[in-house]
Amino acid sequence: MLDGMDQPLLAIGDRLVTLGEALLAGVGLVLLLLLAMLIVLLRPRRPSQEELLRRRDDEQRLADMARAQAEISRAQAELTGRMQTMAEVFGTRHADLARALTERLDGFGHRLGQSLEVQARATYDSLSKLNERLAVIDSAQKTITDLSRDVVGLHQILANKQTRGAFGQGRMEAIVQDGLPPGSYTFQATLSNGRRPDCVVRLPNAEAVLVIDAKFPLEAFGSYRDAQGTDERKAAAQRLRSDVLKHVSDIRERYFITGETQDLAIMFVPSESIYADLHEHFEDVVQKAHRERIIIVGPSMLMLSIQVMQSILRDARLREQAHLIHREVGLLSEDMRRLQERVVKLQQHFGQAGRDIEQILISTDKIIKRGAKIEELEFEDGTTDGSERGTGPRLLAGG
CATH class of the missing domain: 1.10.287 (Helix Hairpins)
Structure with a gap:
């Protein structure tokens, strides 16, 4: 209002x-x-004509x-x-406006709540994924820390000549022990010339053993990797070639004994990266070693070679056990023959039992037919007294 x-x-x-x-x-x-x-x-005057007129006018x-x-x-x-x-119209319009505004606010609040819920869920999922990735990063960081510790330990091992040789010997022994059966290899065996190779493998049908050497000159390779300038790197490469070829010559002179060792030996490199660099940058050294009947292998190639030797040993054992297998096959054939005889006898028993069952079925059929004939018999009912007919009831065959 x-x-x-x-x-x-x-x-x-x-x-x-x-x-x-x-x-x-x-x-x-x-x-x-x-x-x-x-x-x-209220004026107390006596009205005059004019006043009357004025009063009338008033x-x-x-x-x-x-x-x-x-x-x-x-x-x-x-x-x-x-x-x-107008107040009612304004009130109605105000109520309509308030109601529309309330509905819009409610809708906006609902949409805002849904949007906040979706955003909160997305934030939670993102945080969960972030936590998972952080956990993976933490695990990777721990792995990197462990690897760094291992690398430092490996560097310390490789810095010492004795521990460096023990490192290569340990890796080679682990690969050989995992792949070959006991008795087919020997570590630190003594040859007739007094030399003691790191490992010898006994191949089937051969008196000569295969020699595996694990004393690769890692010191020269470390110097080659640490070289900075071009001249220093060339000098380190030349030293590496000289040391590797010298070791190849030592293997040939020490471990090649006619009739006692194979005319082929294996030089084990305890690192795949060193083996790859050797084949990539020093192919001439690898070829010269091959010509000297020395095969340079890394851990993977040694595993493959050991698996081939394992297959050869398995085939040899199978050939050695061939006569035993032949005898067992003969015994198995004899058992099969006896089984066949017993099956034939059992078949005869089953045949006799079948014939007996057929005879039983024939007798049963006859009994059933006789019973059917008895069921077909019936007594004829007389229409007069028996004394008049002169006979009693008489048994008639039906049909």
């Missing part, structure tokens, strides 16, 4: 007259007129004013009704 009183009613110049101001002005005007009439009526004016007041009241009532209608 108060909001309706502030609605502009008309404009006078630049000023807007509101409905409340207009009502206040009308009420003030009416009060002034009533005050003027009261003053006139009465007429009062009547006009009363009518005007009535019109104003009616207009005020109409204006009040309009204001109430």
